Amino acid sequence: MNAAIDNTVLKLSNVESAYGPVKAIRGVSLKVRKGEIATVLGSNGAGKSTILKTISGVLDPTKGNVEYQDTDITSWDPANIVRKGISHVPEGREVFALLSVRDNLTMGAFTRKDRDGVARDMEKVFSYFPILKERAEQNAGLLSGGQQQMLAISRALMANPEVILLDEPSLGLSPKLTKEIFEIVVRINRERGTTILLVEQNANMALNAADYGYVLENGRIVMEDTCERLREKEDIKEFYLGMKDSGVRGERRWKKKKTWR
Numbered sequence: 674m675n676a677a678i679d680n681t682v683l684k685l686s687n688v689e690s691a692y693g694p695v696k697a698i699r700g701v702s703l704k705v706r707k708g709e710i711a712t713v714l715g716s717n718g719a720g721k722s723t724i725l726k727t728i729s730g731v732l733d734p735t736k737g738n739v740e741y742q743d744t745d746i747t748s749w750d751p752a753n754i755v756r757k758g759i760s761h762v763p764e765g766r767e768v769f770a771l772l773s774v775r776d777n778l779t780m781g782a783f784t785r786k787d788r789d790g791v792a793r794d795m796e797k798v799f800s801y802f803p804i805l806k807e808r809a810e811q812n813a814g815l816l817s818g819g820q821q822q823m824l825a826i827s828r829a830l831m832a833n834p835e836v837i838l839l840d841e842p843s844l845g846l847s848p849k850l851t852k853e854i855f856e857i858v859v860r861i862n863r864e865r866g867t868t869i870l871l872v873e874q875n876a877n878m879a880l881n882a883a884d885y886g887y888v889l890e891n892g893r894i895v896m897e898d899t900c901e902r903l904r905e906k907e908d909i910k911e912f913y914l915g916m917k918d919s920g921v922r923g924e925r926r927w928k929k930k931k932t933w934r
């Protein structure tokens with residue numbers, strides 16, 4: 674379908690990416706529509722982070738294309754991809770530990786010249802995460818893990834993105850904090866209309882927050898559907914929603930891939 678008609682903002686077509694001889698994703702095709710939260714679920718090593726790195730330009734694909742709003746951005750420089758409107762929050766809540774919270778946020782706006790807009794967005798970020806305002810002058814390294822995750826998301830927001838690529842925000846966080854962070858992610862999506870592509874192992878949180886989901890196994894998409902329908906599928910219940918031990922990677926027997934859109 675024509676991207677303009679089905680509202681697709683981000684489209685991967687048959688993408689393959691590798692680390693030297695290690696093929697991490699193979700033949701990945703997916704679409705993210707404007708204003709939606711899309712999620713990619715998968716176990717350790719499935720290739721989730723590699724999808725985000727390939728979109729954000731950290732890693733050049735060996736095959737296939739990445740399109741954003743009908744522009745082919747395959748292998749673009751990461752800074753130009755941020756300028757174009759895509760911000761990446763990498764796994765592991767990367768922050769500049771020796772810089773203050775405020776300076777981290779200012780660095781997130783490195784592509785912008787509109788000082789008033791940057792100041793406004795900093796206040797907006799502080800309204801999402803008031804603890805960051807309280808600790809604005811502290812070094813980011815002094816923040817707790819959860820607060821660093823908040824800062825990493827906030828720094829991405831400071832670029833005023835249309836799309837946020839969010840890598841495993843639940844990593845290492847308590848269930849309570851994970852829930853809090855997901856609530857803010859949904860709020861950002863609803864209030865700003867920010868399109869979000871979220872990769873997660875925590876399927877429960879991701880399927881509740883997202884509109885549309887993909888399941889990635891061994892570098893390949895094996896299933897996709899609305900999150901509402903994915904939650905009802907036996908494979909998802911067994912392997913991702915804790916109704917059965919997830920077993921060893923690669924041992925799963927997924928039914929033939931079905932596509933609904």
Ligand SMILES: Nc1ncnc2c1ncn2[C@@H]1O[C@H](COP(=O)(O)OP(=O)(O)OP(=O)(O)O)[C@@H](O)[C@H]1O
Nearest residue numbers: 692695697715716717718719720721722723724874
């Ligand atoms: N820098 C690297 N060099 C070599 N191989 C890598 C590198 N980064 C990832 N890989 C390999 O690529 C594959 C996909 O990794 P990726 O990090 O994308 O998976 P993931 O689904 O995000 O896993 P996790 O949930 O553990 O973060 C894995 O086999 C991994 O070992």
